[in-house]
Amino acid sequence: MQPADADRDHSYFRDLLGAYALGAATPEDVDAVAAHLAGCKGCRADLARLRAAARALPLALEDREPPPTLRDGIEAVVLRELTGAGQPEAQERPASVPRSRPGRAAAPVPPPSPRPDHRFVSPWAAAALLLAFSLGMLGWNLRLHQDLGQAEESASVVLRPARPTLLGGGGRLAWTEDRETMVVTVRGLPPLAPDLIYELWPVRPDAVPASPTAQRGTNSTS
């Protein structure tokens, strides 16, 4: 190879470094530039500067408030992964957020599934469902209230979030006669962080707790 050719090759690749740093080089150019970079220290140094500049570009943008479902979606997937290890990645997204396909795709991927379309749900059907649900809940609450009257006692309650911080509180503990349902009313707690998981452990003075009852963080306990 003649020196003139080598110089021309170098300038050719050097000119491509801006497009390369911005991800705007064509696939064939990407491969060629990558091969050139492996043997050209000067171009690697140039690329480092150009890439740093490219990384600064989004910093000029004005912040934009994302929808609240975004944080919830991230949290849900991560917690599901932590608590349900072994699930395939394809199932690690809440149903409400369609999954886009990561990595290299040879063929176009269909656009994300649209959100559920509720336009075809009859308002009368929705109202009937809501009424039936409300009546059901009312009946269940009345029955529960009657049952709870049969057994109630004071309780000392400690809520321990998933990190080692103890939150003390007091309240009352009540349960149905068949011991299938328990209600804990807690007072005197500080506000609970909504992004933490709390465990409720009913502990008798003379017994060792067997297993926790998992509850998502909330300001109400039931």
Added chain:
Amino acid sequence: MAERGDDDLIAAIARRDPNALLALYGRHGRLAFALAYRVLGDAQTAEEAVQDAFLQVWQRAASCDVGRGSGRGWLLTIVHRRAIDARRRSRHRLEMGLDAVEATLAAPDAWDEVVHGLERDEVRAALRMLPEGQRQAIDLAYYEGLTHREIAERTGTPLGTVKGRLRLGLEKLHATLVAARAQGGGQAEEGGGGGVAAPLAADRRGGGGATRGR
């Protein structure tokens, strides 16, 4: 208690601490969403891109040597790539995927420390100092995901000029930001628009070469 830095959060994410990921989201989620929205122009697909990006951070924090002071840049690079991939898919175009990005991320640049402390106004001021043709070429490449060949076709500019605008624009942007950092942000200006966006009509009207000044 002092607020944890990005480096600490990335390290905690690598140890599978979900609160660290949510803290990182709390700190940079709005900018990440702004970036994805700027690329995609649609809230739903932007939301998907950002969620994918944070899951990538969650899954790869332990295996990527993010480097000191480059957590924000790492996150935004992934968000950008996710958004560009989604935009290109929607146009049935080529897709680069994350492979190249990950290779990049595994070897953080020394210059990342320059980017680390930058503020919005500093970057905006630096962008305003670019010649219009360079700013437009960078905008089309970064936010619209066009290749240098497509930019040449779109703007009716010779391919060599486009390549030069991209390279020289980034060179000048870098030099300006380094100088601003050296002066403690002294070149920062108030106000200004977000992003690099320059109307296409401006380039057609103004033409000019890669080194044309404003």
